[in-house]
Amino acid sequence: MYVLAIVWISLSCTGPVDGPPAVATVTVSPTVGTVEVGSTLQLSASPQSANGSALTNPVVWSSAAPAIATVTATGTVTGVSVGAATITAASGGQQGTVSVSVIPPAVATIAVSLAATSVELGRTTQATAVLKDRANNVLSGRTITWTSATPATASVSAAGVITALAVGTTSVTATSEGTSGAATLTVIPRPVNTVAVTLTPASLVLGTNGQATFVARDVENNVLTGRTATWSSSNVQVATVNATSGAVTAVAVGQATIIATVETKSGSAPLTVSPVIAFGTVTGLVTAANGVTPIGDALVEIETAPIPSASRASAVPSTRTAANGTYTLANVPSGPQVIVVTRGAFQAKVNVNVAANQSVAAPKAQLVSTGRLAFVKGLFDSIESIVQGVLGNPIEEIQASQLGSSAVTSAYRMIFLNCGLDTDPLFNNPNVVTNLKAFLQNGGTIYASDWAADYVNKLFPGVTFELTGDAQSTTATIVDASLQTFVGKSAVSIVYDLGSWANLLTTPANATVLLRANYTADGNQLTNRPIAFSLPQGAGRLVFTTFHNEVGATADQIAVLRHFIYIP
Numbered sequence: 001m002y003v004l005a006i007v008w009i010s011l012s013c014t015g016p017v018d019g020p021p022a023v024a025t026v027t028v029s030p031t032v033g034t035v036e037v038g039s040t041l042q043l044s045a046s047p048q049s050a051n052g053s054a055l056t057n058p059v060v061w062s063s064a065a066p067a068i069a070t071v072t073a074t075g076t077v078t079g080v081s082v083g084a085a086t087i088t089a090a091s092g093g094q095q096g097t098v099s100v101s102v103i104p105p106a107v108a109t110i111a112v113s114l115a116a117t118s119v120e121l122g123r124t125t126q127a128t129a130v131l132k133d134r135a136n137n138v139l140s141g142r143t144i145t146w147t148s149a150t151p152a153t154a155s156v157s158a159a160g161v162i163t164a165l166a167v168g169t170t171s172v173t174a175t176s177e178g179t180s181g182a183a184t185l186t187v188i189p190r191p192v193n194t195v196a197v198t199l200t201p202a203s204l205v206l207g208t209n210g211q212a213t214f215v216a217r218d219v220e221n222n223v224l225t226g227r228t229a230t231w232s233s234s235n236v237q238v239a240t241v242n243a244t245s246g247a248v249t250a251v252a253v254g255q256a257t258i259i260a261t262v263e264t265k266s267g268s269a270p271l272t273v274s275p276v277i278a279f280g281t282v283t284g285l286v287t288a289a290n291g292v293t294p295i296g297d298a299l300v301e302i303e304t305a306p307i308p309s310a311s312r313a314s315a316v317p318s319t320r321t322a323a324n325g326t327y328t329l330a331n332v333p334s335g336p337q338v339i340v341v342t343r344g345a346f347q348a349k350v351n352v353n354v355a356a357n358q359s360v361a362a363p364k365a366q367l368v369s370t371g372r373l374a375f376v377k378g379l380f381d382s383i384e385s386i387v388q389g390v391l392g393n394p395i396e397e398i399q400a401s402q403l404g405s406s407a408v409t410s411a412y413r414m415i416f417l418n419c420g421l422d423t424d425p426l427f428n429n430p431n432v433v434t435n436l437k438a439f440l441q442n443g444g445t446i447y448a449s450d451w452a453a454d455y456v457n458k459l460f461p462g463v464t465f466e467l468t469g470d471a472q473s474t475t476a477t478i479v480d481a482s483l484q485t486f487v488g489k490s491a492v493s494i495v496y497d498l499g500s501w502a503n504l505l506t507t508p509a510n511a512t513v514l515l516r517a518n519y520t521a522d523g524n525q526l527t528n529r530p531i532a533f534s535l536p537q538g539a540g541r542l543v544f545t546t547f548h549n550e551v552g553a554t555a556d557q558i559a560v561l562r563h564f565i566y567i568p
Contacts, residue, residue, distance in 0.1 A: 023057050023092025024050040033087070033100040035069065035079040038135055043075040045089030045096060059091045069100050079103075105133035107142060110181030112174050117183070119154070119164040120190045122222075127160040129174035129181060145175045154185055192227065193219040195267030197260050203272040204239070204250035212246035214260040214267060229260040238273050278334040278356030286325045286341050286348065286365045288562070290392030294325025295367055295566060297485040298343035302332055323488025328359075341365040343566045345413050345445070346393075366392075367566070371413025374398045378418025380498065381449050381548040386561055387416070393565075400424070404431030409439045414565075419450035419548045426455055433458050441538030447564055449548040453502035456544050460535060462508035468521040469501035469546065473554075476517035476531060483514055486563040492556035494531070494547050502546050504530050511535045515545075515560070532560070534567065543567060 027046045035041040047055040061071045065085035071077045077087055079102040088097045109132045116125040127146065131139040146156045150170035156162045162172060164187040173182040196215045204210050212231060216224040231241045233248075234257035241248045241258050248258060250273040259268045286298045301318035321327045321341075329339070334356040341348045348365035373395040375384040387395045398415070400422035402408040409415065425432050436459055440446060448456050453465045476494045478484045494517060503521045507513065507530055515532040518525070532545040543564050547557060 020057075021049040021053065021055060023047045023055055023094045026059070026089050026091050026094045026096035028087070028089050028096040028098045031098060033077065033098055034103060035077055035100060036103055036105045036133070037079045037081060038105055038133070038137065039079055041077040041079075041100065043071070043077055043087060043089070043098060045075060045091065047091040047094070055092070057091045059089050062088045062090070064088065068102050105135070105137065105139065107131045107139060107177045107179040108134040110174050110176060110179055112172065112181045112183040114162070114172065114183050114185055118186045118188055119162065121164050121167060121187055122190065124161055124163050125185070127156060127162055127172050127174070127183065129160070129176070131176055131179075142176045147173045147175070149173065149182075153187055189226070190218040190222070190224060192216045192224060192263045192265045194221075195229070195260050195262050195265050197258060197267045197269040199248065199258060199269045199271055202269075203274060204248065205274050206250050206253055206276050208250055210248040210250070210271075212241060212248050212258045212260065212269070214246070214262065216262045216265070227262050229262045232259045232261070233257070234259065234268075239271050279331050280334050280354040280356055281359040282329040282332050282337070282339060282352055282354060282362050283359060284327055284329075284339065284350070284352075284362035284365060286321045286327065286343075286367065288391035288393070288566075289366050289368050290390065291364060291366050293391055293562065294321075294323070295343055295346075295486075295562070296321050296323035296325060296488060297482055297563075297568070298325075298327075298341050298367070298566075299568075300327045300329055300339065300341050300365075302329070303338035303340050303349070320485070323486060339365065341367065343367055344568045345370050346566050369393050369413070372396065372411055373414050373416070374409075374412040375416040376400050376403070376418060376421045378449075378452070379420030380451065381419035383416045383418055383447065383449065383548065383561070383565075386558065387565060390558075391562065391565065400426070401429075404429045404435050406435050406438065409435060409444070410442075412444065414445040414447065415439070417446060417448040417452040417455055419452055421452055421455075423454050426458055437537065440540035440542060443539035445540055445543065445567070447543045447545075449545050450498075450502050453544070453546075456542065459542065460508055460537075462506060463511075463535075463544070464505040465502045466505060466521075467500045467502060469496055469498075469503045470520045470522070471499050472496050472519060474517045474519045476515040477528075478514070479516055480512065480514040480534075482568060483560065483563050486566075487556065487559045489556075492560055493554045494557055494560075495554050496547055504533075504546060507533050508535060532564075541567075 025048045029044050033041050045059040047057045061075050063071045063085050068083040069077050069085035071087050084101050088095050111130045114127050119125045146160050148154050148156045148170050153166050153168040153170040154162050154164050167187050169186050171182045194217045198213050200211050214229050216227045231243050231246045233239050233241045238252045238254040239256040253273050253275050256271045257268045286295045298321045317331045319327050319329050332354045334354045337354050339350050339362050346367035348367045350363045350365050352362040384395050387393050456463050473495045475491050478490050511533045513530040513533045516528050517531050518527045535542045
């Protein structure tokens with residue numbers, strides 16, 4: 001038989017059962033955080049018990065400023081805008097915090113672009129830079145520093161404006177916050193727009209050489225340097241040209257065009273090749289209009305300058321007459337020529353047929369005035385008797401009262417004021433001085449002698465005088481080279497036959513003294529004093545002598561007066 005036994009087991013506890021440890025602190029790591037806008041920062045939180053043991057209690061994350069930074073349930077902070085936000089981790093009734101600074105995103109890449117990657121010398125282009133962060137977002141408002149790897153080739157301003165300075169290549173770099181980007185720029189020469197060719201000389205004699213040169217300019221007409229030309233001739237049978245140097249050689253009589261090609265542009269100049277010139281010599285005599293009185297120091301030349309041959313490239317056929325009026329003109333091209341003689345405002349032309357390598361005599365050249373001559377009659381002088389009576393030049397009388405009329409004086413190129421002329425118009429009519437000054441300014445010549453000094457003083461107050469000279473003879477030194485050549489000596493004899501004449505006290509600083517002499521005035525001996533001078537005024541001049549052509553005038557004196565009539 002079976003026996004059922006029931007056993008009671010009594011379970012008992014010795015004390016109460018404890019729950020999980022309480023959270024005493026929450027530690028957040030890192031303790032300070034920084035994150036860029038758009039980037040993330042991972043935070044961690046550690047709940048701990050009172051005895052410092054780590055706990056596994058759940059953590060709840062929050063942001064005090066979600067507009068600046070947000071935080072996920074796992075502690076991932078995302079930067080939203082620049083600023084600072086407090087992030088809190090809460091667990092078991094406790095919390096820990098961290099201040100997170102949100103900063104602008106750093107520059108990660110810089111892309112540089114140029115408005116033109118190839119720029120002509122001297123011109124400009126604009127560089128721009130695009131800055132992006134690590135997320136490839138475009139950044140703005142950042143400071144950019146621009147530099148050129150080769151500043152001598154191209155400079156770049158703080159605003160990214162590039163100026164091309166020399167032909168070559170350089171790298172233009174933009175730097176911001178330690179990050180850089182660059183682009184390559186090529187500086188090229190400015191293209192040629194026009195080419196101008198010059199030939200030296202402009203024409204050649206057969207068998208001679210010349211030189212062609214060119215000037216290249218851009219579209220703005222600036223001269224371009226450092227360019228080379230390829231030279232050619234349109235007619236190599238007439239003239240050849242070295243393709244590299246531009247040296248020209250005349251090989252036949254005729255016409256040719258010398259051409260320079262620079263890059264894609266060309267320019268040219270015409271060339272005439274003439275036959276070899278034969279030269280001869282011309283001799284002759286130059287006189288006054290009377291055909292007798294010789295004229296020295298006159299310019300003799302041919303009317304049309306010749307094209308010199310290679311052996312006489314520097315020959316310019318011109319000469320001046322000797323004191324006796326003779327001349328020898330060498331290097332005159334053979335064939336018909338016109339000899340032109342000029343002395344002051346007097347001129348003569350004669351025709352001559354020049355024979356090669358021979359000397360031929362030209363007809364006498366008789367100088368005549370190129371303009372009308374006038375005189376005002378005086379009491380003690382008669383210059384017109386020399387001008388017309390001796391030298392054969394027509395001369396017209398005008399009155400002192402007409403010297404104030406431009407309608408009268410403008411008809412003449414030279415006016416002679418004789419010693420002792422009427423001075424009433426000078427002192428009573430202010431137009432006289434004004435009109436005579438205008439006459440000189442416009443290229444006229446006034447010759448005044450002795451007591452006509454009153455007119456000289458009114459025209460030029462710097463000329464002062466007194467009528468104190470004694471009657472006498474003296475030897476004057478010629479201090480003007482042209483006058484010396486004209487009379488053929490360095491000293492001349494001068495006669496004063498009046499007991500009173502215009503003794504010069506002062507002359508203007510710009511006057512050219514022509515003669516100096518020793519003489520007496522009021523019994524006083526004066527040495528090396530000026531007795532004749534020339535004074536420029538505008539395009540004309542005044543000539544003044546303290547002596548004149550009275551009956552007692554010496555041959556020297558008459559020769560000097562001739563010089564002043566024909567003064568160059």
